[in-house]
Amino acid sequence: MPDWKDEVEEIIHQGKISVPYTWTVGSTLSRFYCELRDSGKIWGNRCPSCNKVFVPPKVKCIYCYKDLNDWVMLPGTGTLETYTVVRYEEPMLHPRKAPFVFGAVKMDGADTAMVHLIGDVDPEEVKVGMRVEAVLEEEREGNILDIKHFRPIG
Amino acid sequence: MIYMERVAIIGVGQTKYEHGKQGNFAELVFEATSKALQDAGITRDDIDNVVTVSSDFWDGRTISSMAVSDASGAFDRDITTVEGDGTFGALYGMMRILSGSFGVTIVASHHKGSESNMNIITNTAFDPLVERKLGLDAVSSAAMQARRYMSKYGLSEEQFALVSVKNHGNAMRNPLAFLPMEITVEDVMNSRKVADPLKVLDCSPVTDGACTLILAAERQAKKLTRPAKCVWMKGVGHCSDAYRLGDRDLADTRALKDAAKRAYAMAGIDDPRRQIDVAEVYDAFSYMEPLWLEGLGICDDGKGCEYTERGYFEFGGKLPVNVSGGRLSSNPVQVAGLAGMAECVLQLRGEAEERQLDGAKVALVHGINGMCGQSHCVWILGK
DSSP states (O other): OOOGGGTSOOOOOOOOOOOOOOOOOOHHHHHHHHHHHHHOOEEEEEOTTTOOEESSOOSBOTTTOOBOOEEEEEOSEEEEEEEEEEOSOOTTTOSSOSSEEEEEEEETTOSSEEEEEEOSSOGGGOOTTOEEEEEEOSSOOSSGGGEEEEEEOO | OOOOOOEEEEEEEEOOOBSSOSSOHHHHHHHHHHHHHHHHTOOGGGOOEEEEEOOHHHHTSSSGGGGGTTTTTOTTSEEEEEOSOHHHHHHHHHHHHHTTSOOSEEEEEEEEGGGSOHHHHHHTTSOTTTGGGGTOOHHHHHHHHHHHHHHHHTOOHHHHHHHHHHHHHHGGGOTTOSOOOOOOHHHHHHSOEEETTEEGGGBOOBOEEEEEEEEEEHHHHHHHSOGGGOEEEEEEEEEEOOSSGGGSOTTOOHHHHHHHHHHHHHHTOSOHHHHOOEEEOOOSBTTHHHHHHHHTTSSOTTOHHHHHHTTTTSTTSSSOBOTTOHHHHOBOGGGHHHHHHHHHHHHHHTOOGGGOOTTOOEEEEEEEESTTSSEEEEEEEEO
């Protein structure tokens, strides 16, 4: 293809889309966030059919499609199943400056992992299988960042 | 067995894949679609139905298909859209033909990653009520999947690096590829760390481009074009896993196994290790190629990297994988799987020029949608 820019000046338009949203959190996650905000407790819910415990909780079991009405309070501890040390900056997204750690924590008393930040540790010292616990924010607003991060136990 | 009419791919057209392409979305689609019509030897008058593949968020406009309706030949015709990978668009195109309601079908996909910000866009794929606030994106979540795969099977970063070496090397034979490179494992290991264990050269580049396929039912295909141009859609399967990353074992390929099983059953493939001659497998990140090859049943779980080390998936190997250079050398996101299908069409027709494999009769193409391969689409194509 001939390079048309030899003949025509290339014009670039800058743009930006900024749209406000009001997200309804729904019955199940509202209860999860209220408990987290008001009592500082992490709750999951159990499937009456396969007994799997989900955290964050769900309306229905993804395996059995049964209602999950059986709520379970979790100790907030778990095992680091996998992690990454994020080394790039993306200020619009990242709650911390790089390098910082994202991890998937298999929660004690649950069958699912919670993806969250891993903190209070040198990123280079993080290991798969590490025991961790949730650290809560003092001022809580009813969202996932009410958990400040998970930190190593001991 | 229910009789089902056969559907052929009768034309393919692609732009060159680049970063910062000069044309706008419509110009890219005009180019790919004109080439595909020319390849099939038909005109726009022969087209009855258009499926476009695009992403509103990536394009920065809602109902993004409308912006390329003229370019994809849809003016005065029916147009419908799949948001996701091109393999799913091809599936929808084939289903529309098999419904009996539509004739010759265009599947046109475009992507201009260079015009926006991949991290911010892929962050919006996450649940705004849970993970989005954490700042996760496609790269950081893939990095967690890579680590999980490594620790589950005792794999090393060097083993993943080999995939990058192979696919960038393959791109040297593909004039349409964006990043042909002769590199070594050491180059990959020494490239800038992005999100451990992933380095820059483990990650696919932000890429622009478009690809169009033309599909036709057997009767029309035979009327409109020469048998040499026809590549048959012999089997297809798709399946999806849980949305939330924490609900999955990220190294478990259950959804892909299911998709592959369905595609193989439809195509009459009972031994994929022996019956497939060439494969285009989703490799947006180096570790994905061996992981998905396990899910496709080409090797046992945890053995993909061993096969890569033995040269099994090399250009001259037993089953060449990503001879186009793969997504590691060009990753126009929504176009990726469709480009894989176009590559396999060229291979099966014997038109792949410098990278032509001898005697390729059966090809496999794999595309994914969603973070860390939430859903998979597997195609078996054949002459």
